Amino acid sequence: xxxxVESGGGSVxxxxxxRLSCVVSRRxxxxxxxGWYRQFPGQQRVLVxxxxxxxxxxxxxxxxxxxxxxxxxxxxxxxxQMDNLTAExxxxxxxxxxxxxxxxxxxxxxxxxx
Numbered sequence: 001x002x003x004x005v006e007s008g009g010g011s012v013x014x015x016x017x018x019r020l021s022c023v024v025s026r027r028x029x030x031x032x033x034x035g036w037y038r039q040f041p042g043q044q045r046v047l048v049x050x051x052x053x054x055x056x057x058x059x060x061x062x063x064x065x066x067x068x069x070x071x072x073x074x075x076x077x078x079x080x081q082m083d084n085l086t087a088e089x090x091x092x093x094x095x096x097x098x099x100x101x102x103x104x105x106x107x108x109x110x111x112x113x114x
Contacts, residue, residue, distance in 0.1 A: 002105055006095055009108030012085055020080040020108055022095035029053070029073040033098040036069060036080045038091035049080060050098055085112045
């Protein structure tokens with residue numbers, strides 16, 4: 001098993017929700033900022049959400065108000081609650097530190113379609 005394992009993706013309809021999880025096989029309490037990234041087909045990964053150790057979070061404008069990131073340092077896990085999903089959220093989702101220095105996981109696919 002890799003350093004990062006993402007899960008929780010799936011196929012949903014517009015307006016529905018998903019909760020992604022990311023388990024890291026090392027202490028994320030040593031990683032000041034964790035982030036969720038997404039990748040559209042044929043494009044590079046882009047950062048959509050970040051959270052620092054003190055709980056400060058930041059979001060890309062395309063997801064602000066709909067996505068909520070959280071982290072559980074004791075469980076070495078980060079989460080991404082995604083509400084009111086749209087077709088434009090269809091992508092492969094990854095987590096990593098910021099900067100992204102950990103080996104990338106396989107990601108979890110999110111597909112939003114009617």
